[in-house]
Amino acid sequence: MEPITQILQPGQLLARGAARHLLSHGFVSVEELVPERGLRVDLMALGPKGEIWIVECKSSRADFMSDGKWEGYLPWCDRYFWAVDAAFPTDLLPEGTGLMIADAYDAEILRFGEETQLAPARRKKLTQKIATHAARRLQILRDPDAGRFG
Template identity: 65%
Template sequence: MANSAPKTPDPFAANAQAGQLLARGVCRHLQSYDFACLEEFVPKRGLRVDVMAVGPKGEIWIVECKSSRADFASDSKWQGYLEWCDRYFWAVDTDFPVDILPDDTGLIIADAYGAEMLRDAPETKLNAARRKAIHLKFARDAARRLQSYRDPSVARQFAPH
């Protein structure tokens, strides 16, 4: 992983939590593969994934960012995310004990500035109806987030319940 840390202070990095920093690095990396990413995406009520990414061929990846062993151990919902993506990955930093992660999932090493894929995730194709629903929700959520930058009342109006 190339260190692309800025030479000037990074206000986001100074105020973000560890998982948010990993997510930013993952999104930067996935953009190099022409993926569009949304952080903290809710595929359905009760589930919130750290990164949902849609690739150039419509493929859907989920990346869960774990900042520590305790963070991983306390995640009891991750297997419920598998039915919402074609591939599932963990993103961790270089100090994370990767031997505790399931072997049948992908592995990404990340920091706030970039990432490197160490293990590809097995592919389990979504059915067409689920894929269409996720694409539609992804597009609508992304558009609402973009609109909320211009009109903060949009963010309040469409906040997840």
């Protein structure tokens, strides 16, 4: 087992596999992005044509049942997906949403959710937020003390 898979939580492992799969479709992604105050998505992905997808990772039935905020994420993406493992009871997941079966290494898209087009201003705001978030994480990775400067 890879050392990283020993320290990540189950939902983080699902996010890792989903992000890897999205890369094969030309998407880049960031984990735990806050599109607006009070919301934190597990994975926000930016596609090659500027499309924005949100992937929520659920590691168990209890994890899903305790999530009351997922519908608040819908106005912040063009498509919405759940990423769950192969043992998850997928009949719990709402119709009209996308579904990925994932593990720590990859994922497979079983269904695409309904597509809704973001307003151009919101798309621009989210694209800038994704870029800023990713650049900040990279900078802190290279220079752990950079966080205290901003």
